[in-house]
Amino acid sequence: MIDFAPLSLFAVYSAMAVYTVAFLFFTWDLAKRSASTPALVMANGEASPPSPSSANSAPTATGYQRIGISLMALGFAFHVFATVSRGLAASRVPWANMFEFGLTATTLIVAVFLGSLLWRDLRYLGAFVSGFVLLALGIVTVNFYVDVVPLPPALQSGWLVIHVFVASLATSFFALAAGLSILQLVRARLEAHEMAKARLMKTIPASSVLEALAYRLNVVGFVLWTFTLIAGAIWAERAWGRYWGWDTKEVWTFVIWVLFAGYVHARATRGWRGSRSAWLGIIGFGAVLFNYTVVNIAFTGLHSYSGL
Amino acid sequence: MEPLRPSDFDDGTPAPAPQMPALGVAGWGRFAWRQLTSMRTALFLLLLLAIAAIPGSLVPQRSSDPNGVLAWKRDDPELFEILDRFQLFDSFSSIWFSSIYLLLFISLIGCILPRTQHHLKALRQPPPAIPQRLERLEHFERKEVPGDPAGLSELAETVVKQRGYRIAREDDGVSGERGYLRETANLVFHFALVGILVALGLGTGYKYQGQRVIIEGQTFTNQLTSYDTFNPGRFFSESSLEPYSLTLRSFTPTYQFDVTTGRTNPLDFAAAIGVTEPDSLSETLLRVNEPLDVQGTSIYLLGNGFAPWITVTSSSGEVVFSQPVPFLPQDANLTSLGVVKIPDGLETQLGMIGFFYPSAIELDTGALTSVYPEPDKPVLTLNVFEGDLGLNEGIPRNVYSLDTSTLTQITGGDTGQDSLVLALGEKAELPGGRASVEFSELRRFISVDIHRDPTQIPVALCAGLIMLGLVVSLFITRRRVWIRVVGAKGSTSMVEFAALARGDDPGLARELKDLVANFSQEAESRMKQR
Numbered sequence: 151m152i153d154f155a156p157l158s159l160f161a162v163y164s165a166m167a168v169y170t171v172a173f174l175f176f177t178w179d180l181a182k183r184s185a186s187t188p189a190l191v192m193a194n195g196e197a198s199p200p201s202p203s204s205a206n207s208a209p210t211a212t213g214y215q216r217i218g219i220s221l222m223a224l225g226f227a228f229h230v231f232a233t234v235s236r237g238l239a240a241s242r243v244p245w246a247n248m249f250e251f252g253l254t255a256t257t258l259i260v261a262v263f264l265g266s267l268l269w270r271d272l273r274y275l276g277a278f279v280s281g282f283v284l285l286a287l288g289i290v291t292v293n294f295y296v297d298v299v300p301l302p303p304a305l306q307s308g309w310l311v312i313h314v315f316v317a318s319l320a321t322s323f324f325a326l327a328a329g330l331s332i333l334q335l336v337r338a339r340l341e342a343h344e345m346a347k348a349r350l351m352k353t354i355p356a357s358s359v360l361e362a363l364a365y366r367l368n369v370v371g372f373v374l375w376t377f378t379l380i381a382g383a384i385w386a387e388r389a390w391g392r393y394w395g396w397d398t399k400e401v402w403t404f405v406i407w408v409l410f411a412g413y414v415h416a417r418a419t420r421g422w423r424g425s426r427s428a429w430l431g432i433i434g435f436g437a438v439l440f441n442y443t444v445v446n447i448a449f450t451g452l453h454s455y456s457g458l
Numbered sequence: 459m460e461p462l463r464p465s466d467f468d469d470g471t472p473a474p475a476p477q478m479p480a481l482g483v484a485g486w487g488r489f490a491w492r493q494l495t496s497m498r499t500a501l502f503l504l505l506l507l508a509i510a511a512i513p514g515s516l517v518p519q520r521s522s523d524p525n526g527v528l529a530w531k532r533d534d535p536e537l538f539e540i541l542d543r544f545q546l547f548d549s550f551s552s553i554w555f556s557s558i559y560l561l562l563f564i565s566l567i568g569c570i571l572p573r574t575q576h577h578l579k580a581l582r583q584p585p586p587a588i589p590q591r592l593e594r595l596e597h598f599e600r601k602e603v604p605g606d607p608a609g610l611s612e613l614a615e616t617v618v619k620q621r622g623y624r625i626a627r628e629d630d631g632v633s634g635e636r637g638y639l640r641e642t643a644n645l646v647f648h649f650a651l652v653g654i655l656v657a658l659g660l661g662t663g664y665k666y667q668g669q670r671v672i673i674e675g676q677t678f679t680n681q682l683t684s685y686d687t688f689n690p691g692r693f694f695s696e697s698s699l700e701p702y703s704l705t706l707r708s709f710t711p712t713y714q715f716d717v718t719t720g721r722t723n724p725l726d727f728a729a730a731i732g733v734t735e736p737d738s739l740s741e742t743l744l745r746v747n748e749p750l751d752v753q754g755t756s757i758y759l760l761g762n763g764f765a766p767w768i769t770v771t772s773s774s775g776e777v778v779f780s781q782p783v784p785f786l787p788q789d790a791n792l793t794s795l796g797v798v799k800i801p802d803g804l805e806t807q808l809g810m811i812g813f814f815y816p817s818a819i820e821l822d823t824g825a826l827t828s829v830y831p832e833p834d835k836p837v838l839t840l841n842v843f844e845g846d847l848g849l850n851e852g853i854p855r856n857v858y859s860l861d862t863s864t865l866t867q868i869t870g871g872d873t874g875q876d877s878l879v880l881a882l883g884e885k886a887e888l889p890g891g892r893a894s895v896e897f898s899e900l901r902r903f904i905s906v907d908i909h910r911d912p913t914q915i916p917v918a919l920c921a922g923l924i925m926l927g928l929v930v931s932l933f934i935t936r937r938r939v940w941i942r943v944v945g946a947k948g949s950t951s952m953v954e955f956a957a958l959a960r961g962d963d964p965g966l967a968r969e970l971k972d973l974v975a976n977f978s979q980e981a982e983s984r985m986k987q988r
Contacts, residue, residue: 297718297719299716299719299721299723300714300723300725301725302723302724303724303725303726303727303745303746303747304746304747306726306746306747307747362962362964365962366962366964369932372928372932373925373928373929373932376924376925376928377925380921380924380925383921384918387756387914388747388748388749389746389747390758391667391749391756391758391760391907391909392667392909392911393914393917393918395521395522396514396519396521396522396549396550397522398515401511401512401514401515402515404511405508405511405512405515408504408505408507408508408511409505409508411504412501412504412505412508415497415500415501415504416501418463418467418468418469418497418961419466419467419468419497419498419501420466420467420468420497420498421466421468421498422468422498422501423468423470430505445515449515450518450523450526451522451523
């Protein structure tokens, strides 16, 4: 039988190498754009985003961006191979310990990013996504790597497949939305100061457009997170004998849910639309990252499956 | 009719002029109520709730980690005292946490009740009249369409209705509105949240939860005295315990030894259980992740270990103690710690503390350790104490601990006598011929958790509604469309189309385009048919 574990690791490193090059192209593209005068200024606060057909020929699509996206797709192929072969090596779903969550969640971030390109032109997020995924993959592989071990009885449940996968998927939507919210904040600041010189920022959509996009992604993430919470409660009832017990991981899952519930309300509250709700979204994603890293490693609780 | 929203609701349209409350007590009351039920207050309370939950993850909680709380108390009694005064070890039932979520729920109820009333009214009313000047709307189109005004106006009704809108017919056109389900689902979501709180409030009092260790061959009967520990809800009564009993036939773990890491990984734990109910008897398997349901209670497999059968015989040959004693696992290879107490039958009471090693090997230091969780080479070591065990004072004592401060050690430690080291089936004499101790048999035990939780079903139901309400309310949009025939021009007429949505609706432009295309097509085909 083929030993898939080293193959998977090799694919992880290959994906990282390709993402690095993609990141360089995306940042080079940004640098070029800030240096040259853009062909089109999308500074009007128009609310209707470009349709898919016009997105392909949008003036923001530079050659560097196209190369970057192609490289992202190539890296994604390696990435998917790494995740799938990890699953084959363990003969189960590849998300049963911290390294594996990280691997799967980063795969999903890239998947959601590439998938969202069919929906809207978000290529300006390329640098953020490739940079974030590269960093996350590096940290996960270097610090959290563990060898394949069989599932302990507590994890042997169909809910592992559903609960953890949906949590990873929610994370990837929150990640993209956070990227958009960060851009939105920067863009809003430039709009406020009418910085005509900041050409870079004028090549990305207006802050109100970014806000609407971030909201859509966060809403999908929020629905998935709600499902994660409920599925987790059902599993906890099966495995631990209670559906909710304020275990540290449960506390943070709750905190994140409430933060994003707050975000959804903030978007509909006078005085909170715009930058304030963007901050809430970013803080929410920060809490997601905290929940994955610090809570897993430093806090004691029932979710002690990091494998570290 | 627009869905009712708090005064500071913002969907991206300009704010209405602020309304000043009337003076007087009623006015101020209304003002306070409006503040409490406003979006801003709800948002503030939500964020406060998120922040208030955090300490509960930083400090151990009595509900989820009682041992962690005890360790805190021991390590830093002064800080413990201060934190305990602020209920930080019971965060989630504390006054401050409760007041935040109760305020939040009052604000929520205050918001959704009037909204429900308003929505029920809106459901019975036709969509509002066609606006005077449609061309002022952002999504507007004017088109020349074949047909006479009366026929087209009638066609408009058919087309708009077919597209799923509720309609109000007027002389010169039609007004349509759809997406009422959005508000319905939104209200369902919020009511389900309230439902969870109500279910918890009503059901928690009837809960109970107990733990019990069952040794192979033993039978547990569901009655209060059978439990090792028991936590009843406020309204629990002993007579409400379901009549059944559980017998542990055998327990079978499956392990895998990882050659590269030297670690042992558990693969499966399965307990064969006989369940006796008043009118039936059944055999079943209890596993992790697969609780048993017996008469509305759930039985969970939480732990397992070994219970060496220890037989103590007095110098006169009388058996004074003979039973399996559960030893509590201390590590992954089931090195286990246990206590034996022999209050009767000997001249002085005897107490023993010892370790059990399922697969014992001797380390270089001479100490024993277990290298595998299966009983490949079971060894029992015991330190023996004599004296008053303190069992006759009526104070409940933990069966898993032995207070040696008032006892005299007779084997192990500094006594000059070796600890007892017994392989399975071996027997040893205590110094001075006091008694003999035999490790006569090895059994396994499981620890089970038995719960009755009447909140489960209503909470699960509400969770389902929450999910459903959320998905529907976030992905359905409320839209209005209008078609008006403005004038005839020979065999054609001029028709105006417009669409409007509240809040984000990226698909609105497309909806209008489709409507216009749909309508023109129908009009043309009608023309041809004539």
